[in-house]
Amino acid sequence: MIELKHIQKVFHTAKGDIHACQDVNLTIQTGEIFGVIGYSGAGKSTLVRIINQLEKQTSGEVIIDGEDISLLNPKDLRKKRTKMGMIFQHFNLLWSRTVQKNIELPLEIAGVDKEIRKKKTRELIELVGLQGRENAYPSELSGGQKQRVGIARALANDPGILLCDEATSALDPDTTEQILDLLKDINRKLGITIVMITHQMEVVQKICHRVAVMSEGKVVEVGRVKDIFEHPQHTVTKRFVRDISSKIDDDKQNENLKTIYPDGILLRLTFDEDISRQPIVSRVMKETTLDISIVSGNLTNTIDSSFGVLIVNVLGGTKQDYDQIIQKFQDYHVIVEVI
Amino acid sequence: MSEFFSQIDWDAMIVAIQETFIMTIISLVIAVILGFILGIILYITKDDGLYPQKIVHRILDFIVNLFRAIPFIILIFLLLEITLMTMGTMLGVKGALPALIVSSAPFYARMCMIALSEIDKGTIEASKAMGASNWQIIMKVLIPEAKPALVSSITVMGISLVGYTAMAGCIGAGGLGNLAYMYGYVRQNMPVMYTATFFVLVIVFMIQIIGDLIVKKIDKR
Numbered sequence A: 001m002i003e004l005k006h007i008q009k010v011f012h013t014a015k016g017d018i019h020a021c022q023d024v025n026l027t028i029q030t031g032e033i034f035g036v037i038g039y040s041g042a043g044k045s046t047l048v049r050i051i052n053q054l055e056k057q058t059s060g061e062v063i064i065d066g067e068d069i070s071l072l073n074p075k076d077l078r079k080k081r082t083k084m085g086m087i088f089q090h091f092n093l094l095w096s097r098t099v100q101k102n103i104e105l106p107l108e109i110a111g112v113d114k115e116i117r118k119k120k121t122r123e124l125i126e127l128v129g130l131q132g133r134e135n136a137y138p139s140e141l142s143g144g145q146k147q148r149v150g151i152a153r154a155l156a157n158d159p160g161i162l163l164c165d166e167a168t169s170a171l172d173p174d175t176t177e178q179i180l181d182l183l184k185d186i187n188r189k190l191g192i193t194i195v196m197i198t199h200q201m202e203v204v205q206k207i208c209h210r211v212a213v214m215s216e217g218k219v220v221e222v223g224r225v226k227d228i229f230e231h232p233q234h235t236v237t238k239r240f241v242r243d244i245s246s247k248i249d250d251d252k253q254n255e256n257l258k259t260i261y262p263d264g265i266l267l268r269l270t271f272d273e274d275i276s277r278q279p280i281v282s283r284v285m286k287e288t289t290l291d292i293s294i295v296s297g298n299l300t301n302t303i304d305s306s307f308g309v310l311i312v313n314v315l316g317g318t319k320q321d322y323d324q325i326i327q328k329f330q331d332y333h334v335i336v337e338v339i
Numbered sequence B: 001m002s003e004f005f006s007q008i009d010w011d012a013m014i015v016a017i018q019e020t021f022i023m024t025i026i027s028l029v030i031a032v033i034l035g036f037i038l039g040i041i042l043y044i045t046k047d048d049g050l051y052p053q054k055i056v057h058r059i060l061d062f063i064v065n066l067f068r069a070i071p072f073i074i075l076i077f078l079l080l081e082i083t084l085m086t087m088g089t090m091l092g093v094k095g096a097l098p099a100l101i102v103s104s105a106p107f108y109a110r111m112c113m114i115a116l117s118e119i120d121k122g123t124i125e126a127s128k129a130m131g132a133s134n135w136q137i138i139m140k141v142l143i144p145e146a147k148p149a150l151v152s153s154i155t156v157m158g159i160s161l162v163g164y165t166a167m168a169g170c171i172g173a174g175g176l177g178n179l180a181y182m183y184g185y186v187r188q189n190m191p192v193m194y195t196a197t198f199f200v201l202v203i204v205f206m207i208q209i210i211g212d213l214i215v216k217k218i219d220k221r
């Protein structure tokens, strides 16, 4: 069981203090898949990094199976960490090691004998379905395969907890689906507690038992996924729920759009309430030489917020130019998805 | 043609090649070892490093920058006393080594730091999450991940060292630079000058080719 009690985290930066976590209280049961959802900057990564103490909280307690791990000395903490796996959005594998060797790394760190390492690695490779790729280097793998290595590596020391920070955010929908299935399977087979950090409601919907919604460093809502879907309370939660229900028909529409606009890239821009009344698109257009044309748009106005989605087609640039455009939109806090 | 070659003292040429080789290799090996250790210390003592040590970092950084800023030819003269004391001579291969090492170790330290900084922070984070100690991170993650860049820096430095040995040669350190200067320049013996240049180029290309081959073999990115 993971208990977070009154977690505060303040980053002191040149631009002032950032309150990344504000009085977060959560209890995560052993064996459950617990989601933490929120928009970028909500403090999710900070929170999950506090669970394994990669980040020290400013105040509060992190109690794992009854023990406050923030009080451990460095050596005991390292030992504890071997029993908490972690996977990442960008996999964070070692380029210089093969699949086999990447998975062996945590075992080497824990000082496990070579023979046992070999045996354990073989089991893990089978578990994540990478048989035959043992001697490949990460650069020779697809994103989904890399994440499988990441998962195998995270499970090497038989941890009781698996922390996933946006583990599927860099993957395409099909691969996301497969990785989520794998995680669900692992949860069932090994009884491991999974903490899933994500900004994708689909992920929560697909595998989480319970979910906490984070916004601006605070947990604004916690509950069973089904309840959250049926009766979202907080505006942020409502937005996530609304987003996913509109997305289902989106997927089909997007496929059509891609055939209509085969050139350049198609971007799905999501404006949230604070920014949707600013002239962001026209500003970005002025700052670039690329052609941006609006393909479709949808702005929802409610009494207290307006919230919009715009699909644009960007033409006449290289991949770098496109990355720059995406960055520009993101600088204006627009959520950008490449269709 | 035979007249061209007849003006060359081949025994002296072979000795010069050997001297250049030895000077380059010895100073390269020592400078790489020293620079590597310095570079790692610099890297881990950074503010956001594995083992932040502001004062240590500042001091080492200052020393490294200082020695990198002093032109090699001036360094030779600055180190005359020390060279005499440690090597017993300021001439020949021995006399050249201190200046070669002192000038290139900081250079390699800087290259190491750059190579290490290019490692994805995520992999370091991942190894911390696995429970790795700083020492394990250095040995199992940082060094192996930076290896291609570390090796290609050795290549770059090896080549610049050949250049330095030639410079040192002009003031009595021996080697191909010395030969080219004494015979080629002072006595206007062009064949010696051209041949010495040719062999310098051969050594440079050899270092480059070997370095590139190794990098190609170990770089798995």
Ligand SMILES: Nc1ncnc2c1ncn2[C@@H]1O[C@H](COP(=O)(O)OP(=O)(O)O)[C@@H](O)[C@H]1O
Binding pocket: A011, A012, A013, A018, A019, A020, A038, A039, A040, A041, A042, A043, A044, A045, A046, A047
């Ligand atoms: N090391 C850090 N130094 C300063 N600010 C940070 C640091 N890490 C995160 N932050 C800030 O804390 C807030 C929460 O970040 P993060 O936990 O990464 O959010 P999320 O994962 O939900 O996107 C952001 O405003 C971010 O800029």
Ligand SMILES: [Mg+2]
Binding pocket: A041, A044, A045, A046, A166
């Ligand atoms: Mg994050």
